[in-house]
Amino acid sequence: MLQCVQGKKMKFLMRVCHVVFYSMGRAQEFVPVDNILLSCGSSSNVTIDGRVFVSDNTSTLVTATAVGGGGSSVAGSTLQNNANVDYPTLVSSARFFTVDFSYTFKVSSGRHWVRLYFYPFSYGNFTPNSSLFSLCANEFTLLNNFRSVAFSSFNKPLVFREYLINITSSSLVLSFFPQPNSYAFINAIEVVSMPSDLLTDDATLVGQQTSQPLGLPGIALQSMYRINVGGATVNPLNDSKGLYRNWEPDSSYLFAAATGTTGSVLFSDIKYGNDPTYIAPPAVYATARTLGGSETVSLVFNVSWVFPVDLGYTYFVRLHFCEIIMSAINERVFNVYISNQTVLSRFDVIAYTKSPDVVLYWDFAAPMFEGSDANLWIQIGPAPNTALQDAILNGLEIFKMNNSDGGLSGSNPYVAVSSPPSMALAPTGSSKSNMGVIIGAAVGGVAVVGVLVAFICYCCCRKPKAAKKPSTPMWLPLPLHGSSPDMSQGMTNSHKSGKSGAGSYVSSVPSNMGRFFTFAELQEATNNFDESLLLGAGGFGKVYKGEIDDGSKVAVKRGNPQSEQGLTEFQTEIEMLSKLRHRHLVSLIGYCDDSKEMILVYDYMSKGPLRSHLYGTKLPALSWKRRLEICVGAARGLHYLHTGAAQSIIHRDVKTTNILLDDNFVAKVADFGLSKTGPSLEQTHVSTAVKGSFGYLDPEYFRRQQLTEKSDVYSFGVVLMEVLCARPAINPALPREQINMAEWALKWQKMGMLDQIKDTRLAGTCNLESLQKFGDIAEKCLADQGIDRPSMGDVLWNLEYALQLQENSPENFVEGPAGNSTENDLTTNANNSSSSMQEVSVLEPRANQSVMSSLTLSTEQSLDISEEIGSEDASAGDIFSQLIHPEGR
Structure with a gap:
């Protein structure tokens, strides 16, 4: 027994020595073209881990200016005695802006890391709770109505953000926009070139089997999570040379007790094949988490990781694999799941790498729609009918991709002005992603009371106004709907009375459905619905061309009170378009439901x-x-x-x-x-009343009233x-x-x-x-x-x-x-509407004759089929009047 213990100790010491010598002797892997490190508000340079952060007063690569002229910035500092601060020297100074302010960095073209450090501290009249601002990087909005104290705590006062931005010009402009009677601040900035091949424009969309381009050259990303699965923290100094990434352990994100087992090999065993060595450091690939193999063969389970995210965005997920235990094909075959969907089926790492200890990574794009669970789930589990019920994962990275408005801001926790930093973690109420933070902060009865007070304040107060000059619209990108089960009833009641008990109008649509327009705003946008601006008319109502306050051209669809379409279609349109963002789907900008109106506002499609x-x-x-x-x-x-x-x-x-x-x-x-939500995995169709437009209607759907x-x-x-x-x-x-x-x-x-x-x-x-x-x-x-x-x-x-x-x-x-x-x-x-109408019966088209003949019995069915009829169809006559009518869609 003693010899065994001594042997384990010797093996451990050898591994420690190996790690030390490997870290000291490894070759340079990447040298960034641009490596601008800025200490903001500091009177001198600051050195951190051998890296020199230059004072923003002396840097020759950065120009700091007040936007629009006038105003100025203020440099401030504080003594750091908090042992919980990661970089006390770096964040002991800050620059404060009471006016719109920008830093312009002279850089080469290509993708860069933009790392921002925010440490809230009091300086003169600047108090942390009074800071509220937005931040843009070129055309992208990184922060919107950001209050750093909302994301900090006594244990982690430093707020760190990392972005990946592709710069196509010769400069990067970081613009700060403080809210009125507030201020913006920043402690330190890094702008560092990335390897051009670190992110390739190719990923598998969750729910599909083949990879496709994502358009990454035109997309900004935010680093959300970088995890060393089954291993310890890999700090920036031990990351691949020149990249300075931080990899955290996965233990905080594991779900339930089924955590599997961990394993590791020597760093020197890791082979990169044709992949660059900076994809992830050897420390990530040399450790892994598995299900446990034969020891749990009778307990079929998945190892699950849960990551809180902001809804309404697509996430770029990179999974890192390296088979460090098995040595042959078919020894470990497993499935990988993202957001409860299979993304890799019967996956065998060695089948791709051809030998053990060779790195492999796989990229996915996972949309997270509003109204769904605000957690991104990643799971590995055994594939059915395999000899060894096991699975393996070595590392993972999750990046948020900007939405169609160029935004990455996500949701900001509401913070009562009087709340101390350690209690400023109350949720917005619209995202579940903050629940884990709330639980962690609610230690003891005092914290619980603080959360309740902040939540009550949130319910009673309006959200802060958006930043004055971000490049995005002043409303957030349309989030997923969060309607409650009784929402439809609420809409009906609202439009019956139009008033609350206090006499003010009660909006029937949840406030997270995009921008809310007042009726007066839309009257102004359309010149009081001038008929000369009429674009067309449909079953819901007329559509007008308009121009809103930011100069954007819009199409305004005003509901007709006499139309057969109304509340249901109004609600469905908002709900559906609020959770959809795609280049080939029309964008809903907002809605209006005051003054008993039902109005939808879209992007204007000029053609x-x-x-x-x-x-x-x-x-x-x-x-x-x-x-x-x-x-x-x-x-x-x-x-x-x-x-x-x-x-x-x-x-x-x-x-x-x-x-x-x-x-x-x-x-x-x-x-x-x-529109209707499609069938679930257990269903083949949706049973529903037949609706659609005559001439386009699926005959099988008409016959069976089963929608697919x-x-x-x-x-x-x-x-x-x-x-x-x-x-x-x-x-x-x-x-x-x-x-x-x-x-x-x-x-x-x-x-x-x-x-x-x-x-x-x-x-x-x-x-x-x-x-x-x-x-x-x-x-x-x-x-x-x-x-x-x-x-x-x-x-x-x-x-x-x-x-x-x-x-x-x-x-x-x-x-x-x-x-x-x-x-x-x-x-x-x-x-040909002016020609003589032939004697035609709805029974006469030969194809699908049984379908067409059943139209004569449609009065006993829930049938609503129609067609927009232009001048060419005006003489269709009474024969088709039950199918073609002015109220049709």
């Missing part, structure tokens, strides 16, 4: 609906390439709806009037008033044919066999003659292979049975391929509008 560019107007014809690009964009938006959330969203009203185009003809899917994502696929197939043929989905003025456009086009497609019915303005401009691929995918979308239709992801892939065929066409077709000379044939179809 209007796709339908207007196909027929019924005198707009120039779209080229075939442009049409393909628009279809690809719309397909991306729908694909995101179907797969971008833990539970899919079915649009339920896909049509060309709900595909809007911006200045650059980028397609954006709009109008979510009929394939219902959107069918409607999109109609859109594809409409794009090709440039005619309405339903036109009763045409001969009987041509009334239903999808049915008519399918016949020509099956004969291999689809090019015979394409828009005549496309003559001579379509690559035949591109057209054939387009027709094939449209035909599959229009399959009568949902099981025979492709997923929207497959539709997107085929459309992208059709676009590629067109772009690579040897004919070198001229780009731009295909010409207007042959428009007459199409406008004849589209505007």
Whole structure:
């Protein structure tokens, strides 16, 4: 026994010596081009761990100026006697700003780390609780209404933030915007170049199987968590040379008692293969957490880590693997889960690395929608039917990606001005991510009372106003809805009375749904809803062009009190768009529900609906390439709806009037008033009353009243044919066999003659292979049975391929509008309303005749199918009056 103990001690001492010598003797791995370390408010340079932070009074690489002229900054200092401060010398000074102020750093282009140090202390009239400010880095908003004392505590008074920003010019401008009667401050700043290959623009979206570009060159990120799984802290000095990252242990984030076991090897055993050695230090890969192997084979469980996050953002997650125990393929096969979805199935590290002790990392993008759990879960667990029920993870990193407004600010805890720093941790009430912090701070009865007081103050007080000049709008990016189960009832009651007991209007929509506009603001924005600004009208009401206070052009949809659509659609539109952010989805800016109005405010799409560019107007014809690009964009938006959330969203009203185009003809899917949350994992469909637009309605959905994502696929197939043929989905003025456009086009497609019915303005401009691929995918979308239709992801892939065929066409077709000379044939179809109406019955279209015939019995069903009818459909007549009416969508 003594020999065994002595042997273990000797092995431990050898490992310690190895770590020391390895750290001292390893080669330089990265030398940053820019390495600007700034000590703010200091009268001299400060050296920390061998790194020199230059005083902001003397640095030649930084220019400090008051924005707009006037005003000044103040340097302050304090004595540091708090043993809990990580860098007492560095944060003993600060610069205070009472006016808008900026630091301009001269740097090279490329991605940089921007590290900020905030240590709140009192100096003269500057007290920590009085500081409230916003901070921008070039076009990105890093902090919004930030109060550092809200994030500090007696044990951890220093607030540290790390961002990853790609700089495309020769300078980085950090701009501070203090609120009126408040101030901003900063203690120290680092601006350090990153290795160009540390982050690659390629990741697997959670819920999908293949990786795809994320657009990282144009995205800023915030470091949220950097974890050494199964190991100890790796401080910046022991990180890869030149990177100075801090890796914390995973013990604080483990969920429940099922924590598995840890293991480690010598640092020298780690091999990087083709990966750069700075991906993560050897100390991360040399340690790991596993399930425990054969010892727990009868106890099948997952090891879980839980990370509080801000909702409404997408998170870049990097998982680090290194098989330091097993030595052959198939010895350890396991599953990896993110946000309760499988991201790696039957994963075997050695199957990829080919040998043990070789590093491997995998990148994922995890959207965290509002209304969901405000925790990002990462789990590893055994794969079914494997000999060894085990799994392994060595490290992980989580970065927040900026939203579409360029924001990274997240949620800020509300802090009562009178609260001391150690008690200033009360939550906003809208995010669960602060609960862990609250529990940690609520030690003893005094802290509990402090939290309760702060919470009561929050409930009674309005949130502070947004920063004066951040580059983002003054409202936060639309967060996920947080409606309560009785929200719908609350809306109904509100709009019945419109008043509270005190006589003030009671808003029927939760305040976290985007910007709230007053009715007076929207009257001013639209010149009192001037009819000359009218963009169009639909089932909900009229849409006006407007301009809000920040100069942004908007589309204002004002609800019509006489419309058959109302509260339900109003609520659904807000809820759906508040939890969705995508390049190809129209953005909801805000809403108004005062003065008994129901008004929605969107980004203005200057090119209007796709339908207007196909027929019924005198707009120039779209080229075939442009049409393909628009279809690809719309397909991306729908694909995101179907797969971008833990539970899919079915649009339920896909049509060309709900595909809007911006200045650059980028397609954006709009109008979510009929949208439904898709089926759960245990379900195959959603049983619901039939709603949609006549001509686009899925026949299987109509027959069975069972809604699936394939219902959107069918409607999109109609859109594809409409794009090709440039005619309405339903036109009763045409001969009987041509009334239903999808049915008519399918016949020509099956004969291999689809090019015979394409828009005549496309003559001579379509690559035949591109057209054939387009027709094939449209035909599959229009399959009568949902099981025979492709997923929207497959539709997107085929459309992208059709676009590629067109772009690579040897004919070198001229780009731009295909010409207007042959428009007459199409406008004849589209505007044939003046022709004599033929005797047509709704029973007569031959395809899906049983479906169409059942329309005559729809009065006993919950059927609400309609179509926006322009001038071309005005003579449809009474025969279609039950389907086509002014109140239709």
